[in-house]
Amino acid sequence: MTPGPASLRRSLGLHVVLPRAGVLLVWLALNHFFWLPVSLAWGLIAADGVLLAWQSRDLLRSTDGHIRSTGSMAPVWGSYLVLLFAGFATLTQWWGALLTAGQVETLPYAKQQEQARQQLYSLTLSDDGRTLIFTGEITHGLTRRIAATLDAAPEVRSLHLTGPGGLIYEARGVAKLIRARGLDTQAADLCASACTVIFAAGQERLLAPKGQLGFHGYALMFEGGLPQLDLKKEQEKDLSFFLQQGISEGFVQRVFEVANSDLWIPEHAELRAAGVITAGAD
Secondary structure, three states: OOHHHHHHHHHHHHHHHHHHHHHHHHHHHHHHHOOOHHHHHHHHHHHHHHHHHHHHHHHHHHHHHHHHHHOHHHHHHHHHHHHHHHHHHHHHHHHHHHHHHHHHOOHHHHHHHHHHHOOEEEEOOOOOOOEEEEEEEEEOOHHHHHHHHHHHHOOOOOEEEEEEEHHHHHHHHHHHHHHHHOOEEEEEEEOOOOOOHHHHHOOEEEEOOEEEEEEEEOOOOOOOOOOOOHHHHHHHHHHHHHHHOOOOOHHHEEEEEEOOOOOOOOOOOHHHOOOOEEEEOO
16 A cells, blocks of 8 residues: 555654654754763764654655655655755754864863862952952862962952861961961951961951851871871971960960860950960950
């Protein structure tokens, strides 16, 4: 039994127009809202090419049957035009996908890591350019970034701090910068753990009305520890630094007696008496 006119309409509508329209919408969405790796783009194009070839073959068989059954050419030529348009539209979407995939460059891994770390904190200048405001976690690359910021803004006289702490060696690096440039420090809110090392480096050390300092002893964040790292010596480095900054020995000894899982937040009067702060809101 040869296909009749209804078979041609069904083939054109159900096997070509509707599925091809859906595929084109998917391509539009992919090209506008997503970036496809080149290999994936080629894979999708190959799969869609197979589908388009099957649709074309199915329609051609239906048109042949239609001609044999009715001899009418108008519907056949109309079907060919629809298929031609669908093929052209598909090719443009394939080309768009390949152009998009080719233009996007993946950042080097080191740059991706740097950007990810910088999202853990904010570093901004005040409107008058005299205060550098740090909020967040002390992480890899902070010393380098603060140094670059201070080089670009020599008018900075004070560093305002808010944060839960982070990497102690980065905190030490920032502390050296603060001392070398004679900057003041201020705890704008809670400045805890490694953040207090940076705070202690200030020439003048102040607490804002909501400022707090949180202290605790050190601990390794790796199971089994690191054999090349002597925790006691690391604490002694910062104990010595605190003493150099004029903080009383009794206060410093108490800091390192606090368990790493705890947080000691001294009162304002105690901080002033121990020389931790030189001024601040009462």
